[in-house]
Amino acid sequence: MKVDAVFEGGGVKGIGLIGAVCCLEDRGYDWHRFAGASAGSIIAALLAAGYTGKELKDIMLDYDYRNYLDKYKLEMLSFFRKSTSLFRDKGIYSGNPIESFVSDLLIKKGKTKFKDISVNGKSRLKIIASDITQKDMLILPDDISKYGINPMEFEIARAVRMSISIPLYFKPVKLSYNKGWNLIVDGGILSNFPLWIFDVEGIPKWPTFGLKLVGKSSNNTVLNKLDFVSFLLDIFNTMIDKNEEIYIRNKDAVRTIFIPTLGVSSTEFDITKDMKLKLFKSGYSSAENFLDSWDFKQYIAKYRV
Numbered sequence: 001m002k003v004d005a006v007f008e009g010g011g012v013k014g015i016g017l018i019g020a021v022c023c024l025e026d027r028g029y030d031w032h033r034f035a036g037a038s039a040g041s042i043i044a045a046l047l048a049a050g051y052t053g054k055e056l057k058d059i060m061l062d063y064d065y066r067n068y069l070d071k072y073k074l075e076m077l078s079f080f081r082k083s084t085s086l087f088r089d090k091g092i093y094s095g096n097p098i099e100s101f102v103s104d105l106l107i108k109k110g111k112t113k114f115k116d117i118s119v120n121g122k123s124r125l126k127i128i129a130s131d132i133t134q135k136d137m138l139i140l141p142d143d144i145s146k147y148g149i150n151p152m153e154f155e156i157a158r159a160v161r162m163s164i165s166i167p168l169y170f171k172p173v174k175l176s177y178n179k180g181w182n183l184i185v186d187g188g189i190l191s192n193f194p195l196w197i198f199d200v201e202g203i204p205k206w207p208t209f210g211l212k213l214v215g216k217s218s219n220n221t222v223l224n225k226l227d228f229v230s231f232l233l234d235i236f237n238t239m240i241d242k243n244e245e246i247y248i249r250n251k252d253a254v255r256t257i258f259i260p261t262l263g264v265s266s267t268e269f270d271i272t273k274d275m276k277l278k279l280f281k282s283g284y285s286s287a288e289n290f291l292d293s294w295d296f297k298q299y300i301a302k303y304r305v
Contacts (some may be wrong), residue, residue, distance in 0.1 A: 002031075002032040002206040002209070003024065003031065003206055003208070004031075004206065004208040004209070005024075005209055006036065006193070006195050006198070006210045006211065007034070007044050007211050008037065008192055008193040008210070008211065008212045009039050009164075009187065009266075010038070010261070010266055010267025011039050011268070012065050012264065012266065012267070012269060013141075013264050013265075013266050014039040014042065014043055014213075016213055016260075016279040016283035016286075017040065017259065017279060017283055018261040019041050019058050020284065020287035021043070021053035021056065021211075022280075022283075022287060023056060023283070023284045023288055024209070025054075026074070027291055031047055032206060033124045033198055034048045034124060034125050034126070035126040035197045036126075036127060036185055037128035037187035037188045038128075038164050038166075038188035038192060041127040041128070041159070041164065042164070044108070044126075045125060045127065045156050045159075047126040047158050047203065048104070048117045049105070049109040049116075049156070050109045050113040060274060061125070063130040063282070065099075065270070065271060078215070086291075090208070092168070092170075093169060093170050095164065095171055096161075098161060099157050101160075102156070102160045102213075106156055106157055109137075113152065113153055113155055114117070114151055115152035115153065118152060121152065123141050125156070126164055126194075126197050126198075127139075127141075127156075127159045127163050127208060128191050129159070129164075129173075129184050130185050130189050130190045130223045131182050131183070132183050132184075132185055133180075133183050137190040139197070140163075141154045141159065146177070147175045147177050147182070150252045158173070162185075162187075165185040165186050166186050167186060167189065169267070172184055175210065195208065203300055203304050204300075207299065208275055210252065210257065211256075211258050211259065211261065215263065251302075255299065257287050257290045258286060259286045261279065262278055264279060
């Protein structure tokens, strides 16, 4: 059966999402469209480009997330360097290594622009970002036309770079707009779980599954880390790690795979391979439990008719 997939953001915890992806593929589901915010946009983009769950598992298990931090460990940066980057660039880290990482993977599949993954001029991939200058949510590639850019010619990796820009941690992306500059940051601050994005009036032809990361993680304050950067990370983790499942309506909860994150925080860039594997297994088993009780016809009868 075809399925649309919506991936929640969650930083390094995204390996749990890949576990669920692998389970769905093993059960015979075929991907149709993809959407994601923040780290979820990375997985959505790579699946849209043709990667399988198995390929993503191998890539992410071996990848050192500390590479995202411009080759510097967080604790090794001097206060002066951190302060200079923060006030000059509005972010401590550039975010460029993440964009390059995604770009290199997309190049291997020969699909780097939204036109490469589109059908009849409509993108199969939707990425959420936030324009903090206009106080507006962006659905990419569609909304990039507001800035005078052709959506089909827009680089997928650039859209991902926008969506993962944790405020004050990674530099925002600047877009020219109305003779000025707009600042684009992490999509998760406005919609970290855009499950609504593929909904239609009436009866859908196939389901949309949400893949959501749940579970509380320790913050830096609890660990007695009181430096400025740790403070910023706690602010962001509070925003995206909040217990949002209590706000999900029944009709959305029944089509959501909830994946326990085992206490891992979104910015735990030094996560071990062993913990990555545990998160992967958490995602896989969560998807198994979900599919054992999922019935598309019952969902239609109860919530869409």
